[in-house]
Amino acid sequence: MMKRLMISLFALSLMSGCGQGGNGEQSAASTNPQAQAGNASGNTEQGAQADAASDTNAASAVMAPDPDAILRTSMQARNGVGLDRLDQDSLQIACSNAEDRAGDQAGKLREAAMAAIEFPEDGNYLGDWKKGEAIAQNGRGMQYSDDPDDPNGGNCYACHELAAGEVAYGTMGPSLRNYGQRGQSEAMLKYTWGKIWNPHAYMVCSHMPRFGEAGILTPDQIRHVMALLLDPASPVNKAE
Numbered sequence: 001m002m003k004r005l006m007i008s009l010f011a012l013s014l015m016s017g018c019g020q021g022g023n024g025e026q027s028a029a030s031t032n033p034q035a036q037a038g039n040a041s042g043n044t045e046q047g048a049q050a051d052a053a054s055d056t057n058a059a060s061a062v063m064a065p066d067p068d069a070i071l072r073t074s075m076q077a078r079n080g081v082g083l084d085r086l087d088q089d090s091l092q093i094a095c096s097n098a099e100d101r102a103g104d105q106a107g108k109l110r111e112a113a114m115a116a117i118e119f120p121e122d123g124n125y126l127g128d129w130k131k132g133e134a135i136a137q138n139g140r141g142m143q144y145s146d147d148p149d150d151p152n153g154g155n156c157y158a159c160h161e162l163a164a165g166e167v168a169y170g171t172m173g174p175s176l177r178n179y180g181q182r183g184q185s186e187a188m189l190k191y192t193w194g195k196i197w198n199p200h201a202y203m204v205c206s207h208m209p210r211f212g213e214a215g216i217l218t219p220d221q222i223r224h225v226m227a228l229l230l231d232p233a234s235p236v237n238k239a240e
């Protein structure tokens with residue numbers, strides 16, 4: 001009988017501990033009889049956790065560390081991936097400034113990104129959509145576990161819906177299904193190429209990677225991905 005009472009007190013103290021962590025009521029731990037019962041039943045560790053959860057200073061000490069410092073102490077240079085990955089360029093610094101995302105510089109940064117796009121000199125924008133599909137659905141590359149000599153994938157599926165019947169895709173970017181309906185005018189070819197080459201040329205603080213500018217994909221790979229988006233025979237442009 002005594003044992004059962006102890007167990008139920010313990011369960012109550014667990015429940016009250018969870019509640020305080022989630023609802024953020026700072027004074028609850030010291031006045032809550034359930035938390036005190038937890039201590040009384042000999043479960044001092046549980047009581048201590050409840051107290052810690054109720055202490056704003058303790059909580060902020062856990063939340064506050066500089067993420068850059070954590071990355072710099074925990075990341076290792078391996079297999080072609082260097083610590084220089086952690087150095088932001090001027091555009092990333094401007095866009096990471098939460099108070100004034102790019103601010104006055106936005107127009108200039110966007111124009112500079114646009115001016116640096118390298119369009120195909122021979123006017124050849126479209127490759128083979130089948131190769132493009134393999135690239136778009138491949139998320140490998142640029143990780144320390146990847147062979148730096150292997151071509152990178154485009155990882156497009158991680159952010160975009162591309163075709164009917166896909167099992168999984170990300171939704172950070174808009175669906176690209178039926179993208180080819182916009183046609184293949186020179187303006188569309190240039191816009192699509194430019195967007196893949198450097199999305200910041202169109203939306204200055206875009207979250208999409210700079211596939212051409214950053215050398216993630218080669219111009220030939222971009223041609224194949226372009227065909228995936230624009231070729232009427234590609235699965236992107238098929239209803240089923």
Ligand code: HEC
Nearest residue numbers: 154155156158159172173174195199203206207208209225
């Ligand atoms: C990390 C997420 C992410 C990845 C990976 C990504 N994109 Fe995007 N993409 C976006 C976002 C977000 C947008 C919306 C506009 C913007 O923010 O630039 C976008 C917009 C686009 C657009 C313009 C859409 C429109 O309606 O005009 C195209 C085209 C595009 N992406 C193609 C690609 C291709 C091709 C790949 C792979 C090679 C790719 N994206 C990979 C996030 C991503």
